[in-house]
Amino acid sequence: MFNKGSELLDLCNKENKKISDIVIEKEMKLSNSSLEEVIGIMKETFKVMEKSATEALNKEVRSVSGLTGGNAKKVEEYRNSRKTLSGVFINSAMSKALSTSEVNASMGKVCAAPTAGASGILPSAILSAKEKLESDDDTTIRGLFVAAGIGEIVAKNATVSGAEGGCQAECGVAAAMAAAGIVEMAGGTPQMSLDAAGFALINIMGLVCDPIAGLVEYPCSLRNASGVVNALISADMAMAEVESLVPFDEVVEALYKVGKALPESLRETALGGIAATPTGKELSRRLFS
Amino acid sequence: MxxxxxxxxxxxxxxxPSSSHTAGAARLGKIASEISGGGFYKVEFHLHGSFAKTYKGHGTDKALVAGILGYSPSDEELRDSFQLAKDKGILFEFIETEMEYAHPNTAKIVFKYKDRPDFYITGSSIGGGSIIITDIDGDEVEFTGEYPTIILKYKDQKGMISKISSILANHEINIATMKVSRDGDNATMFCEIDTPIEENVVEEIKNIKEITRAKFIL
Known part of the structure; x- marks a missing residue:
């Protein structure tokens, strides 16, 4: 069992195992299930993720409120037909993250990871890495277990709720989970996975939760797109053997303290940030009048 | 921890789009409907706090209606629940209200019947899709619906708790929590158990003669 990143690393080093091994063993013990059962549920979960990440790429999906939609398709068409600035791979990852966000806002089916608002990041990161690295199914599923392990540590020691910790606790944590997962998929060490997760959190530390009209749409979908890019570059930095000066557990603690220091107006109340701009307020008024 | x-x-x-405003709302509706026992022709949803302010944009309304029709938070029918209710001839109405000291995401769900008085359930969506039921037709309660739950009303007298717990023990069913309250001569018991119970155990409990009403949420 592990509560902290350091404990997870110790277990990996002592038993010469991958993070996914430790997380899977813990889950089997906790839920009193067999290896096949645990893997089976993850495969079903991944199917939901794959569907949501691709559903809005070729058809315009609009939100229930009518506020947002259609951007996944736009980015997908752009990367297919024009010369892009950040490349086909990055644009493809963004369109997949936008797709899940748009499916979520349209009352479609998603897997909260760790929340519904941040559900676009992990599926896109895992699918993008799978495509790039040509990973087999087992390696891909293991990437998801690593991500879950990182999420468990943050949930235990900090928070994964925007109302408590701001967007850094949702999209930031989702990116950290994803970064750690794809590092293992790429053959990185457990230490590299934790460094990647730490980088992803450091990159967005302080990010506020300020949804227009309180709806899980804008700027949420944009931050899912930037979140997956954060995950990919954090993973690459770790794979390049850039080392984190500050250990993962201390970064998580810092995230928690920063979250607590955020005023309530910037924690999912729609009273600050983008929600409180004149346009944000006008859109809210129009939606609810 | x-x-x-x-x-x-x-x-x-x-x-x-929201675990608390959509998934939790569907769950709340579903459990309320199970407790009501069905047979209603209309349902009123009295919405408080954030539920009242944002229910349209979050699809809380569609989720609640899907819930009372028996759908779960992961059912894609949630999106089309208004039409599904119409097809079944069930009417519904949303009323924005203020409730004192209530959690921000609270709904009072009132079931209307042609042949008997209204029946209501109040509950809150407390985050991550989890819910808590706080009031069943005037009885203050506190249960999450995460465990199978038995709700019994009976004439208060000695030995009732022992009778019920013996039946459960005989069938090797473990009690997770039990709360008993009394109003005059009548007692109410809420009992959460670890595993669902079979029909014969339900019958055995129902056959205790002092019991005036029994609900099983399994």
Whole structure:
């Protein structure tokens, strides 16, 4: 069992195992299930993720409120037909993250990871890495277990709720989970996975939760797109053997303290940030009048 | 420190957009409907706090209606629940209200019947798709619906708790929590158990003669 990143690393080093091994063993013990059962549920979960990440790429999906939609398709068409600035791979990852966000806002089916608002990041990161690295199914599923392990540590020691910790606790944590997962998929060490997760959190530390009209749409979908890019570059930095000066557990603690220091107006109340701009307020008024 | 499992983090699989405003609302509706026992022709949803302010944009309204029709938070029918209710001839209405000291995401769900008085349930969506039921037709309660639950009303007298717990014990069913309250001569028992019970156990409990009303949410 592990509560902290350091404990997870110790277990990996002592038993010469991958993070996914430790997380899977813990889950089997906790839920009193067999290896096949645990893997089976993850495969079903991944199917939901794959569907949501691709559903809005070729058809315009609009939100229930009518506020947002259609951007996944736009980015997908752009990367297919024009010369892009950040490349086909990055644009493809963004369109997949936008797709899940748009499916979520349209009352479609998603897997909260760790929340519904941040559900676009992990599926896109895992699918993008799978495509790039040509990973087999087992390696891909293991990437998801690593991500879950990182999420468990943050949930235990900090928070994964925007109302408590701001967007850094949702999209930031989702990116950290994803970064750690794809590092293992790429053959990185457990230490590299934790460094990647730490980088992803450091990159967005302080990010506020300020949804227009309180709806899980804008700027949420944009931050899912930037979140997956954060995950990919954090993973690459770790794979390049850039080392984190500050250990993962201390970064998580810092995230928690920063979250607590955020005023309530910037924690999912729609009273600050983008929600409180004149346009944000006008859109809210129009939606609810 | 609360223990988290892999699928607490990667999950729930749910219809969006919000675990508290959509998934929790569907769950609340579903459990309320199970407690009501069905047979209603109309349902009123009295919405408080954030539920009242944002129910349209979050699809809370569609989720609640889907819930009372028996759908779960992961059913894609949530999106089309208004039409599904119409097809079944069930009417529904949303009323924005203020409730004192209530959680921001609270709904009072009133079931209307042609042949008997209204029946209501109040509950809140407390985050991550979890809910808590706080009032069943005037009885203050506190249960989450995460465990199978038995709700009994009976004439208060000695030995009732022992009778019920013996039946459960004989069938090797473990009691997770039990709360008993009394109003005059009548007692109400809420009992959460670890495993669902079979029909014969339900019958055995119902056959206790002092019991005036029994509900099983399994």
């Amino acid at each position: 609360k223990e988290y499992g892999v699928f607490d983090i990667l999950g729930p699989v749910m219809v969006g």
